[in-house]
Every structure is written in structure tokens, then in C-alpha cells.
Amino acid sequence: MRPSPRIALSRFALSAALALLGLSVAPVFSQESPAQRLLDQVATAMGGRDRLQRVDTLVYTGFGQDAYMDGGGNITADLNAPTKWRAIADAQRSIDLRSRRALVQQRRAPMFPFAAPFGLNWNRASSQQGAADLLDHPLPAVLAALDPAAKLGAISVEEGLPVLQFTTAEDVSVLMGVDAVTHLPAWTRRVVPHANLGDVAVTALFTGYIPQDGVQLPYGLVNRIDWRGQVTLMLQVDSYRLNVARDQMPAIPSVPAPAPAAAASTPAAAPAVTVTPLAKGAWDLRVGNNNGGPVIEFADHLVLFEANGSAAATLARIDAANKLVPGKQVTQLIVTHHHFDHTAGLRAAVSRGLAVVSHRGNEAIFREMIARPAVQFPDDLARSPHPLVFTPVDEKLVLEDKTQRLEIYHVLGHSHMANALFAYLPAARIMMEGDLGDAEWTWHWWASALNANIKAYGIDPRLNVAVHGPNGGLSIEATRANNQRQMRAAQEFCAKQMTAGVPVFGGPVQYDTDGPVGLQPR
Numbered sequence: 078m079r080p081s082p083r084i085a086l087s088r089f090a091l092s093a094a095l096a097l098l099g100l101s102v103a104p105v106f107s108q109e110s111p112a113q114r115l116l117d118q119v120a121t122a123m124g125g126r127d128r129l130q131r132v133d134t135l136v137y138t139g140f141g142q143d144a145y146m147d148g149g150g151n152i153t154a155d156l157n158a159p160t161k162w163r164a165i166a167d168a169q170r171s172i173d174l175r176s177r178r179a180l181v182q183q184r185r186a187p188m189f190p191f192a193a194p195f196g197l198n199w200n201r202a203s204s205q206q207g208a209a210d211l212l213d214h215p216l217p218a219v220l221a222a223l224d225p226a227a228k229l230g231a232i233s234v235e236e237g238l239p240v241l242q243f244t245t246a247e248d249v250s251v252l253m254g255v256d257a258v259t260h261l262p263a264w265t266r267r268v269v270p271h272a273n274l275g276d277v278a279v280t281a282l283f284t285g286y287i288p289q290d291g292v293q294l295p296y297g298l299v300n301r302i303d304w305r306g307q308v309t310l311m312l313q314v315d316s317y318r319l320n321v322a323r324d325q326m327p328a329i330p331s332v333p334a335p336a337p338a339a340a341a342s343t344p345a346a347a348p349a350v351t352v353t354p355l356a357k358g359a360w361d362l363r364v365g366n367n368n369g370g371p372v373i374e375f376a377d378h379l380v381l382f383e384a385n386g387s388a389a390a391t392l393a394r395i396d397a398a399n400k401l402v403p404g405k406q407v408t409q410l411i412v413t414h415h416h417f418d419h420t421a422g423l424r425a426a427v428s429r430g431l432a433v434v435s436h437r438g439n440e441a442i443f444r445e446m447i448a449r450p451a452v453q454f455p456d457d458l459a460r461s462p463h464p465l466v467f468t469p470v471d472e473k474l475v476l477e478d479k480t481q482r483l484e485i486y487h488v489l490g491h492s493h494m495a496n497a498l499f500a501y502l503p504a505a506r507i508m509m510e511g512d513l514g515d516a517e518w519t520w521h522w523w524a525s526a527l528n529a530n531i532k533a534y535g536i537d538p539r540l541n542v543a544v545h546g547p548n549g550g551l552s553i554e555a556t557r558a559n560n561q562r563q564m565r566a567a568q569e570f571c572a573k574q575m576t577a578g579v580p581v582f583g584g585p586v587q588y589d590t591d592g593p594v595g596l597q598p599r
């Protein structure tokens with residue numbers, strides 16, 4: 078039951094009155110705030126404050142799934158599009174509760190085709206976590222609340238559960254929902270910055286408590302974000318160990334402290350932009366080899382192709398573009414598709430007032446992305462709010478004036494993205510695209526799309542500029558040769574995996590570079 082603030086106050090009034098009379102009541106009534114009382118109930122339910130504070134290390138293992146790009150990598154941005162899950166196996170999270178850091182070691186592979194072995198090889202990988210990351214488990218979260226340096230706040234109610242607010246010693250604000258019957262933590266919530274979505278509240282949900290060595294621990298762990306209620310992590314714990322011997326613990330390197338919100342609003346040094354002329358009125362502007370794409374000149378403005386990689390990369394490209402032609406500024410942005418790597422700079426681009434051109438199917442998600450606040454972690458759009466001005470494309474849109482013509486087409490025959498666009502500059506015969514190809518991919522699962530779109534729209538490119546690189550683009554012959562090589566490698570990889578009894582999601586490859594492969598009866 079939620080403790081009633083009114084009753085607690087009346088007890089306080091009673092104890093004050095008794096104090097005036099020189100009498101006293103039990104300290105539990107005279108000194109505890111409602112928040113302290115609720116936290117005491119939680120600590121008692123989990124095993125008792127003393128027991129919890131005698132736990133130095135916590136290690137748990139398990140398996141599960143997480144959502145690729147937090148749900149921003151699906152076939153389309155529709156609410157009902159299937160989520161792209163990644164499988165997690167052999168996971169171990171080792172938490173040092175004294176230094177408040179952890180190491181996550183796990184094997185992970187997408188349950189969908191991926192272009193490079195680093196995503197599909199199931200190698201065991203490690204990532205470090207700091208104090209704020211540990212708040213998604215009830216034991217470190219309750220210990221953080223019990224820390225004398227923590228500040229307890231108000232109690233509220235959400236869906237019938239009392240909710241305790243507290244601020245950790247590291248100045249992270251946390252909400253903790255408490256089960257009304259058991260007094261065990263039902264969930265915790267904190268806000269993290271997100272390049273595409275602004276402030277994101279992550280709610281960690283705890284189920285299946287079982288006592289172990291005197292401490293109640295949950296066997297079901299789910300993370301859900303406040304964007305579309307997207308579940309981002311589902312972990313099923315299959316073992317817990319408390320106070321693990323130090324020689325059985327992995328080394329846990331410290332992580333740099335996260336920049337406080339105030340520091341995050343100070344722009345870091347702008348990344349360097351490489352400018353490569355492509356043709357008259359067309360340049361390739363890139364941060365590194367991978368993040369970039371063309372800028373196209375019109376009579377009185379410039380058009381930027383893609384806002385990918387990051388806010389910093391996008392702003393650096395806009396600034397560099399604005400110096401290309403005296404008197405001409407970037408006013409328009411073409412976004413190939415909604416995937417979060419390709420829209421990591423969308424909020425930054427809109428903060429500069431750029432109007433956005435994309436497939437009609439991306440309008441709803443772009444409006445969501447631009448409408449979201451960034452209060453705890455202010456970003457460029459929070460500092461310079463602008464509305465989204467959106468031009469939808471169905472099959473084809475031509476941007477044209479007396480100096481330039483840029484054709485924009487809906488990408489056909491591509492199972493990685495359904496609401497995607499590419500662009501074509503007919504005068505210079507330059508094609509520009511995102512995710513139709515990349516010289517550095519190991520495997521290509523959609524290798525027919527390049528030729529299919531060239532044929533369907535009757536275009537004749539000599540150069541292809543892929544946002545994933547390389548800088549300056551590649552001849553169409555070289556692009557086709559890469560696709561052919563990567564498609565063959567994907568076919569061989571699928572055959573090898575099938576022989577080993579481990580079929581690949583997305584295998585066997587269904588397309589060669591000219592279309593669907595012939596079917597064998599089976």
C-alpha cells in the first residue's frame with residue numbers, strides 16, 4: 078500500500094506535540110519522511126538494509142534479445158512494422174557495487190541479414206558501464222537510494238504503484254515504482270540523451286523475484302523507452318552470484334564520467350569535412366570516409382543529401398557547404414530513409430531551418446523525432462527550435478530550376494528499406510544513395526536493387542556516391558563489381574553456415590545482381 082503522506086504528517090504533528098510535552102515516540106514515526114519510509118519498506122522487502130549493504134559484487138548471467146537501433150532500423154517506420162531483434166547469448170554482467178561500475182560481456186548477432194562479420198560473428202564482446210547504467214537493476218538502484226549522499230524526493234503514484242523519486246550521489250534523477258503488496262521494486266526509470274529522439278526515458282521492469290542468499294533478485298529484466306513504448310532489451314537471467322571472489326571477477330575498467338548537462342550544451346570542436354568536387358554544382362562532403370554525401374547547387378540555394386552519422390558531422394557538413402558558393406546556403410535536406418544511423422543528424426539539420434524531403438512513409442516518424450523535447454540533455458534543436466517542413470515523395474520528385482535538375486526516386490526491390498529514396502543528377506550522370514551499397518561491405522543481401530532501380534527509372538549513371546562511402550563515389554562499373562563480389566560472398570557464407578547446421582537469418586541469398594535467383598524444388 079502507498080503510505081499516506083497525510084498520516085505521516087499527522088504522526089509528525091503528534092510527535093512534535095509530544096516533544097513539547099517532553100515525551101517522545103519511536104524514531105520510526107518521528108523522523109522518517111514518507112520517502113524514507115517507502116525506501117525502508119523496499120530495503121526490508123529485498124532482504125534488509127544491512128544485508129543489501131554487505132553485497133560487494135553482483136554477477137548475473139543470461140540470454141535474450143535487444144532491439145536494433147532502439148527500433149529505428151525496421152523495414153519502415155510504421156508502428157506495425159516488425160522489430161529487428163538481435164539475439165543475445167552467453168551474457169554476463171559483472172557489477173562492482175563499491176566502485177559502481179560494471180562490465181557486460183556477451184555474444185550478440187542480429188536476427189536479420191547484416192553486411193559485415195562484426196555484426197554476425199557471435200564473438201564475445203565487452204562493454205563498460207558507469208554508475209548511471211547500473212540503475213536498471215533493482216539491487217544497485219536500491220543501494221544508490223540508500224547511499225547517504227543520495228537525496229530522496231517526493232512520492233507519486235503511477236498505475237496504482239507508489240513511485241519514489243531520488244537523486245543519486247552522481248546527480249542522476251531516478252524514479253522507482255514499488256509493488257504495492259510485496260514492496261519489491263517493480264521498475265526504475267531515468268532519462269538518457271538520444272541523437273535521434275532527444276531525451277529518452279528508459280524504464281527497466283523487474284519480474285520473477287526469487288530470494289538468493291537472503292536477497293530478492295529478479296529473473297526477468299526488460300527495458301522499455303518512452304518512444305512508442307519500444308522494448309529495447311529483454312534479458313532472462315539464468316544465474317545470480319553475490320560477493321563473488323575477486324579472482325573470479327573480470328577486470329572492470331572505469332568509464333569516463335558522463336558530461337553534465339551544462340557541459341553537453343558547449344559545442345565540441347567541429348569535425349573536419351573533406352570536400353570533393355563531383356561535377357559543376359555538385360560536391361561530396363564527408364566527415365571521415367563514411368558519414369556524408371553530396372551537396373547540390375541550385376540558382377539560389379544548396380541541397381544537402383543525407384544527415385547521417387551524428388549531429389556534429391551534419392552541422393560540420395552544413396557549415397562547410399555554406400562556404401562553397403558565395404551567397405548560397407543549404408536550405409533543403411534529402412533523407413534517404415528513416416534508419417537511425419541515417420537520421421542521427423536530422424534534429425541538428427532542422428535546428429538550422431533545413432526543409433526535409435523524404436519518402437511519404439517517413440513523415441510521421443520525422444514529426445515524432447522533431448517534436449520530442451531535449452530538456453535534461455539539451456541538443457541543437459532544443460537550443461534552436463524549428464518546426465519540421467516536410468515535402469513527401471511517392472514515386473518521383475524533381476527539384477528543378479533554370480540551373481539544375483535533381484531527380485529523386487523511390488527505391489524499388491530492397492528488403493532492407495521500403496520507404497527509401499535515391500537521387501540522380503542527370504546532367505552529370507551521378508547517382509547518390511544510402512544503403513544500396515558500400516565498397517566496404519563484406520556481404521550484400523540486396524545486390525539486385527542497384528540495377529533494378531537504374532532499369533526501372535531509365536537512368537544512366539556513370540558515378541555512384543554511397544553515403545557509406547567511399548569519398549567521392551565510385552564509377553558505376555566499380556560499384557557493380559563490388560555488388561557482385563559481396564553478393565557471391567553472402568551466398569558462400571550462407572551455404573557454409575547451412576552446412577554447419579546454423580542457418581543465417583536472411584539466407585540463402587534470394588537475389589543476384591540482376592534479380593531473384595531461380596528456385597530449386599526442395
Ligand SMILES: [Zn+2]
Binds near residue numbers: 416419493494512
Ligand atoms: Zn538502413
Ligand SMILES: [Zn+2]
Binds near residue numbers: 416511512
Ligand atoms: Zn546505412
